[in-house]
Amino acid sequence: MRGRVSGDGSLLIEGNVEGDITVRGDLTIAEGGRATSSIEADAVTLRGELDGDVRARGLVRIEAGARVRGDVTGESVALEEGAEFVGRLDAAFELPAELGGTTGGRRR
Amino acid sequence: MANSSTQTTLIGSGTFVRGRVTGTGDLEIAGRIEGEVTCTGDVTVESSGLVGAPIAAHRIVVRGAVKGDLTAEEAIVLEAGARVVGDLRAPRIAIAPGGLVRGHVQTGGAGAARPRSAAATATVNRSSSSSAAKPAAKAVLPPLPPPLPPPARVEREVKTAPVVVANGRPAPRAAARVGPPPPVVPALKKGTKAIAHHKKR
Amino acid sequence: MASTVISAGITIEGEVTSDEDVVVQGTLRGKLIAKDAVTVEHGGTVEADITSGPVAIAGVVTGNINSSDRVDLQNGAKVVGNVKATRITIADGAQFKGNVDMDV
Numbered sequence: 001m002r003g004r005v006s007g008d009g010s011l012l013i014e015g016n017v018e019g020d021i022t023v024r025g026d027l028t029i030a031e032g033g034r035a036t037s038s039i040e041a042d043a044v045t046l047r048g049e050l051d052g053d054v055r056a057r058g059l060v061r062i063e064a065g066a067r068v069r070g071d072v073t074g075e076s077v078a079l080e081e082g083a084e085f086v087g088r089l090d091a092a093f094e095l096p097a098e099l100g101g102t103t104g105g106r107r108r
Numbered sequence: 109m110a111n112s113s114t115q116t117t118l119i120g121s122g123t124f125v126r127g128r129v130t131g132t133g134d135l136e137i138a139g140r141i142e143g144e145v146t147c148t149g150d151v152t153v154e155s156s157g158l159v160g161a162p163i164a165a166h167r168i169v170v171r172g173a174v175k176g177d178l179t180a181e182e183a184i185v186l187e188a189g190a191r192v193v194g195d196l197r198a199p200r201i202a203i204a205p206g207g208l209v210r211g212h213v214q215t216g217g218a219g220a221a222r223p224r225s226a227a228a229t230a231t232v233n234r235s236s237s238s239s240a241a242k243p244a245a246k247a248v249l250p251p252l253p254p255p256l257p258p259p260a261r262v263e264r265e266v267k268t269a270p271v272v273v274a275n276g277r278p279a280p281r282a283a284a285r286v287g288p289p290p291p292v293v294p295a296l297k298k299g300t301k302a303i304a305h306h307k308k309r
Numbered sequence: 310m311a312s313t314v315i316s317a318g319i320t321i322e323g324e325v326t327s328d329e330d331v332v333v334q335g336t337l338r339g340k341l342i343a344k345d346a347v348t349v350e351h352g353g354t355v356e357a358d359i360t361s362g363p364v365a366i367a368g369v370v371t372g373n374i375n376s377s378d379r380v381d382l383q384n385g386a387k388v389v390g391n392v393k394a395t396r397i398t399i400a401d402g403a404q405f406k407g408n409v410d411m412d413v
Contacts, residue, residue: 059205061205076205076206076208077203077209078203078204078205078207079201079202079203079213080202081183081185081200081201081202082200083201083215084215084216085201085213085214085215086213086214086215086216087212087213087214088211088212088213089203089209089210089211089213090210091208091209091210093191093208093210094191095173095175095191095193096158096173096191098140098158098160099158099159099160099173099174099175099193100160100175100193115316115317115318116314116316117314117315117316117318117319117335118311118312118313118314118316119313120311120312120313120327120329121311121329122311122313122327122328122329123313123325123326123327123328123329123331124324124325124326124327125321125323125324125325125326126323126324126325126326127321127322127323127324127325127339128320128321128322128323129319129320129321130319130320130322131318131319131320131335132318132319133316133317133318133319135319138311139313139327143323147319148318149318
């Protein structure tokens with residue numbers, strides 16, 4: 001399937017999708033599923049392949065067997081050992097003051 | 109007293125090391141280190157640990173706070189409570205729910221210290237096939253109406269009518285990756301950067 | 310109180326500051342400031358000034374030792390540096406070169 005997908009519900013991808021996806025609900029890419037897409041959703045579960053960024057409002061789970069390339073932002077991102085991942089993870093948090101607090105870049 | 113067969117170095121919670129820590133054996137950090145840590149064994153940053161240093165080791169487990177890149181030969185594990193600002197590079201990486209990280213994360217490859225910049229600039233490999241397909245997909249095609257909505261697909265909390273995207277045709281699903289034969293996503297190449305062209309928003 | 314142990318395979322180059330006991334079985338180059346006891350075990354090497362509570366040495370120390378308590382050089386110890394302490398013992402088999410100041 002190609003194109004832009006948006007909707008109010010949740011989405012389960014078992015096949016091939018290309019194109020941006022924006023849903024109000026949760027999104028899952030099943031094992032064997034593949035998306036080449038930018039994704040916006042609540043909770044995101046990746047078991048298949050994703051080439052694209054994820055912006056989740058909720059939790060992101062990248063399970064063993066998933067292959068993900070893209071940047072992922074979410075309330076919390078869990079990566080199972082065995083998942084393949086290349087990209088950025090950006091969680092919102094602060095380091096303790098001794099390490100720079102509201103951190104900026106690496107300063108070495 | 110003398111027998112030092114323990115081989116685990118412990119930086120206690122009341123200790124602050126400013127400098128370079130190198131060597132063999134395991135290292136447990138419950139205190140503070142600023143500088144550099146390179147170790148052939150396993151490094152554990154305990155929940156009270158504060159490390160402002162890049163860490164290179166065989167295996168790295170983080171329960172505390174780290175500002176610095178982590179490079180491991182075997183695996184990196186961030187447990188709940190971990191807070192890491194820095195890049196993670198190892199053949200296997202696990203981040204438990206509650207483990208927080210901000211940085212480039214890359215699994216696979218011979219984890220041994222790959223210079224940080226390599227990943228940052230290596231957009232190269234995967235360009236061709238996928239990028240060609242991309243622009244077409246993005247703008248033009250209106251979303252295909254779901255064929256005969258096969259209802260019984262399991263979803264997470266359904267808010268409204270769940271939409272299931274099968275492969276366009278009802279027939280072959282998950283296992284058979286039907287459709288465009290050349291895989292859009294080639295096997296992840298080491299060092300390839302997250303795609304750039306997609307995320308323009 | 311916990312203690313910090315620098316084990317045999319490890320080298321620290323820099324400053325170590327601690328409010329715990331510190332045991333050195335490996336190598337420390339730089340500076341060591343400990344509130345409590347410092348032990349340099351046999352095989353341990355410290356190339357640094359040490360400021361601490363009591364100090365027990367069976368290894369090699371090159372640097373000045375400024376202790377608020379006692380300093381004991383055991384058999385096998387090799388110390389080159391000045392020692393300031395309230396008490397000092399130099400066991401048979403220990404080697405020492407430096408000044409001793411016991412704040413008399």
